[in-house]
Amino acid sequence: MDELTKEIMKFNEERGWGSNTDGRARSLAISVSLEASELLEHFQWLSSEEAIANNKQGIEEEAADVLIYLLQLANLLDIDLKEAAKKKIQKNALKYPIPN
Ligand SMILES: [Mg+2]
Incomplete structure (x- = not known):
């Protein structure tokens, strides 16, 4: 994952993006949520199977x-x-033990 992060940071640096760190964490957190919503959009009104058949590429991109x-x-x-x-x-394993 480090290599991928470096690639993303290089991409941003080359474009002068992300140099303003003011509010950056908040903006990135919002962006995670917005992109998750874009992912969800592919499934709206469809079964999982239909959504995947319709636009697997779009799901992958989001x-x-x-x-x-x-x-x-x-x-x-x-x-x-x-x-x-x-x-x-x-932590989840402790919270949700394997049922007997
Ligand atoms: Mg997107």
């Missing part, structure tokens, strides 16, 4: 947008997403 903004937010806040996810899975 999922990528979510990841791109999330990686930027994690980079800005110095969050190791892999470690954070591992910790959260452990």
